[in-house]
Structure formats: C-alpha cells, structure tokens
Amino acid sequence: MQTTKRLTYILAAIASLGLGFNSCSEDFLEVAPTGSLNESVLSTPAGIDGLLIGAYSQLGGRGNWFGGASNWVHGSIQGGDANKGTETGDFTAINEVVEYQLSPTSQVPRDRWSAMYEGIARSNAALKVANTSEDPTVTDAFRTRAIGEGRFLRGHYYFQLEISYNNAPYITEDLTAEEAVLVPSSDLWPHIEEDFKAAFDNLPETQSQAGRANKTAAAAYLGKAYLFQGKWAQAKEMFDYVVNQGKTANGQDVGLMENYADVFNAEFDNHKESIFAIQAAANTGTTNNANPDFALNFPHNTGSSGPGNCCGFFQPSFDLVNSFRTEDGKPLLDGSYRSDSEELKTDFGIASADPFTVDTKPVDPRLDHSVGRRGIPYLDWGIFPGRDWIRDQAHAGPYSPKKFVYYKAQENTFSDGTSWTRGYPAVNYIIIRYADVLLMLAEAEIELGNLDRALELINMVRERAANSELADSPANYEISLYDDLGSQENARNILQFERKLELSGEGHRFFDLRRWGRAESFLNGYINYEKQYLPVQFGGAEFRAPQDLYYPIPQGQIDLQGFEVLGQNPGYE
Template sequence: MKLLCKYLLLGNLLLFGSCSSFLDVEPTDRYTDDNYWETEERIVASLNGVYASLLHTGLYGGTTPLYFENLSPNTYRYQGDYNLVAQGQHNANTTLFYTVWQGAYQGIGRANNLLANIDKVDMDESRRKRYIAEAKFLRAVFYFPLWNLFGGAPLILEATNDATQSNLPRNTADEIYTQLLQDLNDAIPDLPTSYGANEKGRATNGAAKAFKTRVLLYANRWQEAAETAKEIIDANNYRLFPDYRGLFYLENEGNEEVIFDVQFKFPEFTHGFDINLDQYNNVGPLPDLVNAYYDKEGKSIDQSTIYNPAKPYENRDPRLQATVIVKGSLFKGAVVTEGQYPRTGYGQKKYTVFKDDIPAATIPDGQSELNYILLRYADVLLMYAEAHNEAFGPDPSAYDALQQVRNRVGMPPVPTNLSQDELRKEIRHERRIELAGEGLYYYDVRRWGIAHDVLNGDIYNDKGQRIDTRRFDAQRDGLWPIPAIAIQENTALVQNPGYGN
C-alpha cells in the first residue's frame, strides 16, 4: 500500500497547513493546538500531512517537476509561465514564483507544527525520534527551493501560528543553507534504512544522505559531497535497475534504484504526466538534446564514423529512444508519424506509462499516478563522480562511478587518461543524458555557471526552423524574484536585484 493511502486521514490535519498565505496555518475546525495533539495516531496523521505537501502544485504535484525541464536547453513549451521564464519575460508577478514559494512554506508550516507539538504525546521514544527525523528531512526538502531558486527567505522554525512571523525579513542564502544541513544531519541517525510494505514512500537514512549530497554539491562543497555520496555507495542498499526505460514503468515503482519518490495513487492523488507529455506535447524535447546523445561507440555525432544523418536515431546511445519519442519509431503500438508531436518534432517518453509495442488509450488529464522519483541511485553515482573529480581530480573511483551508469545501457568506457577538465565535461554530459526529462538540468546549468551560454539564443525544431528565442540575463536571472504577492503580505521582504522594489 502506498504511503499516500494514509493521506485520506488528513481531514483534521490539513486544517493545520491549508493557507491563503504562506504563514496562515491556523485550524478552522473543532480541533485546536490544545486538543488535537493527544494521540500517536494524530502525530502520524500530522506527519502524513507534511508528506502531502510534496504534492503541492508548486513542488511535485501536477506537472511541475517535469515542466522544469522546459526552463533548460532540453525541452520547450510554447506557452505559460515556464516559457515566460525561458524567454526572460518574467517578473515578480509571474504566478510560477508565488506557487513555488507558497508550496514551500505550506510544507514548512506543517513540519514546524508537528515538531512543536510532538512532545505533548506519550509514545515510544524510538518512534518519536523517527517521526521528528522524517519531519526534519521534509523541512529541508521544502527549504531547498527557497535557497536554490530565491537565494534566501524568512527562516521560520517555530509553529506558524504567531502573527509576528508575517513581518519577518529574509534570511540569507547562507543561513538557509546552514539550516538545510542541520536538519539533514539531525535526521540521518534516526531514520531507518528501509520500511515495511505498508510504509513505502517514507524518508530513509539513504534519502537524507542523498539529499544532503545534492545540497553540498549545489554549494560546491566538493569533498563533503563526495564523502556523503560514498557513504551511500558503500552501504550497498541501492542498485541500478537493469532496464533504464523500465525504471519508470508503473509496475516497477519503488525498485532498487529509487531512494525517495513522491507518492501518487489513483484516484485520490494524481497528476497529468501522461497526457501532457504525449497528447499535449507540453514538454517537447529539442534537437539540442537529441543531438547531444552519443553514438553507441561513445562518440559525439560530429566525431562519429557510424552516425548516418539520413537515419539519425540508429546506432545511438540507447537512452535516446528510451527518453525521447522520435518519428518513425514504435510507440503505443503504432509508428510515430510526421507532425504527431508538433511543438518540436519530438515527444518525451520518460515518465509516461506507455510501452512501445502495446497499444494504449490516452489517460485523461489528472488521472495519472506514476510516482515522481526525487532521488535515485544513478544520480548519487554521478554526484559522487562530479564531486570527487572537482575535489581530487580524475582517479579510478570517479571513473568507476561514471562507468557504472554507462554500463547499464551498454555504453563503452570513457578514456581513463582524461584531464580534470576533460572528465568534468564527460560527467556533465552524462548527467544531461542520464537525467534528461527529470527536471534537473535547469539546476545544473545554473550551478555550473553556464546558464548564460546555454540559455541564450534561438530555439529550433527538428526541421531546423526557429520557433522561439531563449534569454537569460546573468545579472538578474541567477535568482528568481521574490513574489510580488509575498512582498505585499510582508513588506519586510527585500526584492532580489534586477526586479524592482
């Protein structure tokens, strides 16, 4: 049974976290702080409500995590807030920013309420510690976008029922980062390695370490990131799933590669991945991504002796057609035709439940239930390779981690005599290819300092026709604006440079 089944218990809990503003989490039913926190069952319901905030549309609900790919050079969407950001036409009133801000604070508020009240309930101390650890892990997940995208926000660690918190100024990015690490370090010792079948989807020790690795990597704390990733690798609790495409099939959810995923379950907790990727083509892979896949001998198409422009999808890295739907290939039991994916000429296959050789009807919007994988073992291997190479330069352990990911799909080894810069380029390429379609590349190009290079310029479809233009202002767009609504609600907030007052 998925963890999300338990969210049906949230009738009273959600009153502690549903809000019209990011600080409004006061209950509106018969329960209050004085009479709610009486049993362990209510603590568990409260904790489930913290998990439920992951499904907020500003975080991992709806189609948000996949639409983040449209902010990168990998894919394109022709309209909406994501396209405004890609075109550099966004401002503090762009709805996307407040949706993310609001979702983060909803989760933070629920986590804080649990942490502030859990000691009121008599229960087994080991379970109390575990519940606290889960809440702290989740609080770190919710603070992550405030640190990574906005560069600082009010750091609220108390129960959010005090009106004075609505006037708190922004804390610095460094202060948010310090709290992220503290919450994760606090959580790690008290989280289990795994759970029983009825508690799938809960945070584990490995999840906290993997998320800590991501935070350290994004902060360029190379040695610490490598050390934390190595702890996960040495623990031997996770393995690469043998089938790269099958990793994302519904029947393989929770497989040995998944470290932490956001849980969905039809009909209660659903999203629109399938129809938005397939029929609506709202995440259209770009030729820039398609052309980045190597040939099956590990060479770029510019250097390949086996690449045939007349048959561009043959003899390529198998992850190309495991991720991208290309014309002439088989998908949903039929040959993909010209114009079937009109945005760019390509569709995204990854994160649909459809098979290549099995006919399937369209899944109505909002009725998909495939879990979104927030952390997986291949990412840990690539984070280790990157961090180790940055900290110490090329050595066998960095090559080994990189090659494990390539071995899964039968790609040949990279040369072992590369310089640090040459290996860096291969690791970055591998991240782009392995994680394509998962919403992480936008974060990568920003932290690598190459956003100005790859997020400026014209966008072309598969016929070489210009369909749009990306713009990225390095002086402004490294951070998102503080949402205008948040500033209206809290005049103590200071706007990021380049976005006005």
C-alpha cells in the same frame, strides 16, 4: 511487480485516522473554530502521522502545476531539456519561462513560492506536535522517527526554495504567525544542512512504508546540499555512505536497475534505484493520488491509440535529442551534435501520412527510452506516428516526452482516467535516484582529484545504458565505456554531459548549469539553435545574468511582508 506497501499521500487521511473535530461545549459561548482539529487527538501517534502525511502530500504540488518536485518547468524547460510544447496560446505563463521573461508578478515563481511554503507549514505543524506531545502512547522511538521525517521534508522544501530564489525566510515550528511574517530573507544553506543532518541522525535504515524518508534518503539529500555549495569532501562522505551502506526504505540494497526503461515504469515503483520518490496511486477516488505533475505532458490527440490524449506540453528540444548522437560509442562533447552533419533526422514539417525513414547514424540507447520520435516504438503503444500526435509542430517541434508515461497494458490500473484526461499516471517521480547519486559522487571525486574513481562511477551508469537497448527498434544504438577521463577539465565536461543524458527531463538541468557557472553561455547558444526551428517560441528569448539565474521574489509576498523583509533578486528591483 513490486507489492511493497506504499504510503498514500492523501491530506484527507488526517480525518481517516480518526482525528475528530471539536464540537460545542456545554457552555454555548465556548465554540471551537469551525474545522479545527482536536489538539488532544492530533497529539496521538495517529494524529502526528496524519500531519506528516499532509506534509508528504505536498511533494506533488497538490493541484499547483508549478509546485511539484519533478521541476519539469523550473529545471527541465528552464534548462533547455524541453520547450513548453503544445501551442502559443496554451498556458501562456510557461512562455515566460521559455523566453526568460519572468517578472515579480509572473505566475510560475508565485505558485512555486506558495507551494514550497505550504509544504514547510505542514512540516512545521507535524514537528511542533511531535516535539511537544505529552501523549503517553507517543514512544521515544516514534517521536524520534517523526521528527526525523519532519526535518527531512522541511529540508526538501527549503532546498527547492534555495535553488529557485537564492534567499528566503527560514521559518521554524517555534514561531507564531505574527513572528513568521517578520522573518527576513537569508541564506538557507546552513538551515538546510541542519535539517538533513537531523534527519540522518534520527531516521531508521528502513521504514514500514516504502514512501517514507529513511537514513539513506537523508544522506543523499545532505550530500546534494553539500555538492551545490562546492563542499566536495562532505558531499563525498554522504554519497559514499549511500553507495556502501545504502538501503531503500523498503529494505533493498540500493543499486542500478538492470534496464534503464524500468526506472520510469510504474510496475517497478520503489525499486532499488529509488532513494526517495513521490508516491503515486491510481483509482483511489481522487486523481491527486496519481501523479498530477505530469497530467499535461502526454502526446496530444492520440485518441484510444495512445496514452493520455492530452495535452502536448513538455516537448523535448532539438538540442537535447541531438545530444544523444554518438561517435565510436561516445557523445559529441564539442557541440558538433548541433551541426548539419550530426543532427538527428526528424519528421519536422512532414505529415504522418507521408513517408519517413528513421535516422540510421549511431545514438545512445537512452534516447529512445526518454523521447518519443517518429518511426520508433513508443512503449507498448506501437510506432510513434509523428505529427499526428503533436499539437503544433511549428511551435513545439517533433518530439514527445516518454519518461513517466504509462503503458497501454497499464490503462486503468497504473493510470487514472476518472478526470478530464486519462493522463494521470500512477508512476512515482523519483526525487533522488541511485544513478544521480553515482554521478554526484563522480563529480565530487573529480573536484577532489580522484579521476580513477570518477571514471569507475561514470562507467557504471554508461554500462547500464549500454545494456538497455530498445527492442524492435530500427535505430542504430552505439555506446561504449570511457578508457580514461583525461585532464580534470575534460573529466568535468564528460561528467556534465553524462548528467544531461542520464537525467534528461527529470528536472535537474537548469540547476546543474547554474552551479557549474555555464547557464548563460549554454542557454543563449541553446536559444539561438532552437530559434532556427521554432522562431515563434524562441523569438524573444534571451538569457541575462544575473537576473535569470534565480526567480524573482513574488510581488504579492513583498506587498504583504515588505521589501525590507524579503528584498528582491538582482534585475527585478
């Protein structure tokens, strides 16, 4: 078990750090605003650090189901890794994402926008105090680190805004509230680059707490920002730094975990593959310190025989599961995994009490570390029973998510059962992990024409997968390395499919599809395929470009700030 000290993200930590409130002065007419924090105390190292902790705490969304960095709705559901799950009438706001029927008044884009700007506001608050503090105990080294962390966090929140809305106002710590509302939407990429560059220049290689951003995290995120813009050489430079010199915040050399399943096991949090993660802890007095981002995404109606007991959201799609089919150890890149002959056998429509035989054709072993399916061990909870753990098969399909779920042996230690559901896990969500960096570097190498290096990087990821077969499983696992990538176009296809398999359910898929220019063609094919099984969920679905490439700017924000300030994305005017 990792015993490395974690950074606990509690907004209330500001108070616990000794930041008192202003009280009335002797002149009873001079009354400080209720609940305001004493500026002189905020300017201390403890005060600045408390503000940073507040900015870190927003990474998980802070009770906003669509504000967390896992992007399970925005990246995975919108990208076809999973459908909403559960049943038609449950949390209907997500139905609009599944069906690509969002509008400027929809809840999902409204809540995401709000959560990102809350994170930006907290980052700016920390930066303003760190930059201006005259407290003599604020050393140059402390100020430099604090500014680096603040710029990194602000870069993260703006990155998330950029990939969902394309343009948005860039607000810095120097602006007053009156000035901020007048800032027009603009291209955020130059600002994101500058924030991550500043973070890279100012952050140390290691930190005193595992959850803090360090130089390697900044390099990886800057590389990702370059990658999304097609700046291949710059992206390669940053990813090469991570691969050749990178360290985790707690001082480990970065690398792949030996077993794929351990990446998502809370027992190993802050491991060598974790470059930057949302920290989670259970039984601290508030479930917000666990991982509320995944509280809905457990098998349904499990009772004490399974984890969480609620609510059946985020059920993996038929398309995703079939993607793990292999032939001669390789994935079926041509889409034949959707055909009748290569589809995985499922228990769709079969009661748990009725007989079922597990599919015996070869599959990639990552399937059974990512997806719960009938007849296969579900972590240490026993054999997944199928329909009994599915809220409504006819609406959502036969599968359950498996990543980020706690083990039976971790009940009440790495899970928090003090709220309405036992499904608050103390597993970190890794925003950037080493395998992701290897595949992003491979993508840059392909675009630069370095196919031999790309082959090496892709095979590193596949070799770990090959060494991660699920024990005591009746499935037939078969995965092999590539001998060559063929043409540049074939190399792109291989790389893109590898990202689908390796990173399934981790919030990346939609944003990958869009930057590859494949969102419209893939997602309409995906919709037509899923519709044959789930006609209610996908009956009205259609992906339309350019409208569905980005979320609409929330109408409430336009009403407050004006159309001339914020504008609106194509198709939503």
